[in-house]
Amino acid sequence: MATAPGEPHEWQFVEYELPDPREGEITVRVRAAGVNPADAKHVASPRSGVEFPVAIGYEISGEIVAMGPDARIGSGEARVGDEIVAFRVSGGYAEAVTIPAEKAFRKPTTLSHAEAANLLLAGTTAAEMLWVTGVAPGETILLHGASGAVGVSVLQQAALRGVRVIGTASAARADVVRQFGGVPVEYGPGLADRVRELAGGAVAAALDAVGTDEAIDVSLELVHDRRRIVTIAAFGRAESEGIIAIAGSMPESARFRDEVRPDLIALAQSGDLVVPVAKTFPLAEAPAALELLAGGHAGGKVALIP
Template identity: 50%
Template sequence: MTRVVLATAYGGPEVLTVVDQPVGDPGPGQARVEVRAAGVNPADWKSYTGAFGTDPGQLPRRLGYEVSGVVTAVGPDAAGPAGPLSVGDEVIAFRVSGGYAAELVVPASALVPKPGSLGWEQAAGLMLTGATAVHALTATGVGEGDTVLVHGAAGGVGLMAVQLAALRGARVIGTVGSDGADLVRRFGAEPVRYGDGLADRVRELAPDGVDAALDLVGTDEAVDVSLQLVADRQRIATIAAFGRAGSEGIKALGAGPGADPGTELRDAARLDLAEAAGAGRLEVVVAATFPLEEVAAAHRQGMAGHTHGKLVLLP
């Protein structure tokens, strides 16, 4: 048996509970992982708050898309992107289903080696935000010499996008609230306060124009300002404002309606993300950690929308 988090109804974090469930043995092409840390992401709470629908047939449902841990058993032909797996391997698992658990069985294809220099919490928070940022930067063609505007630069995906854009040789301007400027600046971006007058403040910083924009927050302000500043709408991408994307002709990325999921691109990014993080070129900022039993508190903090970096559960 292992402890797992279940959403037993649709609603707020109060519907979450921790129960014991059988973990089972890995079958062909699978491995069992003892979870050391599990990353928390907005998609987790959207799955039970009704954002993705309220099909009663989907309840109770497990949560969690990314974990770090140790392989405890392997099935026949269990190989990941880096090769065959063995008991004792330290791994990062993404994308998985039901990662909020003390132990779980996953497809071996979801497992990449965890760099020894990377802590469990950082490893668990790397992949979903990192792969999303890679997708957004690739879709908008951000590269050497570009000026890119990142909305929500101090959030989980935002901090990844800021760092990865800088590694590509781009100049990064990042929107922040009252307390995110220093963090964004530390990673090489130029912070700018969101709110009334944002477009004018960006123009002051970049009088020669903005080449691309990433909306990582989903607000009308982020979309409107991007449309004002970026001439080519195919160089504007959103991971949240899916309705606006359809009406405005900008790129929608991720799991929303009409969006490009970018599955192959995101999967292909995993080894590079792990290597960059292990080498110290990419930092995962962990805002807070919570015991598995305090998952509701973790979600309440995440849903408040002002977390700088990643929230992580520790089974």
């Protein structure tokens, strides 16, 4: 946990005895914890409404080891031993954690624990980006950061809707964009012209998962309706330019992401939504896992294995 604002190498591992789950709660043995940039970002500096110490980790996959009275998970009835995935929890970097039962859903049997633990944060973010920009079948859209975790989920969800995606990526990551149904385009000078040529027509919406000035400037140049440009990273530019910004801490975003969880789990169960995992780390090496992720070249999701 983070005992004070700071970097991951300053966090501490704390041993404690978990109390029995209370009404509406379950205790989960964590088999894998998803690693996300937000894990470090949200405790890096003092923030309004955040009191330290803070338990780290927003999403997990594991199995139920205890249930409190009237505990019912988000996907229905459950019992001890059931495998679940949970998102928007607190303290996932742990061997076991007690959470509100409603935040847990049956784990897709098609996914490993490491994959399942990384399904929902990126997946719900991607779904919201498509939703707030009103992306429709037959449209062509621009996606900045297409080979990252959120980008790969956007690519898959857009393909299922019949949406064509032109996605920015480095030359080394272009094959990832193709693998998940997108048309890769290398970022850098002349990006807008390259996108126009590939689009062969109008670009209906722009989704920014990187937050660079280039991403915002090109989006503004190609998409005239600012209600169809969304960012998950460039919050200052969003405010000054009048485009959409979303984040899990925003009430509207939180509501949507909670509501869309069952849909994403169903897509994963059917094999229509996969989660590429690049590497797993032991729980004790959480700072190293976050360092790899922060470098921007992980090549897929990262998970901690207690």
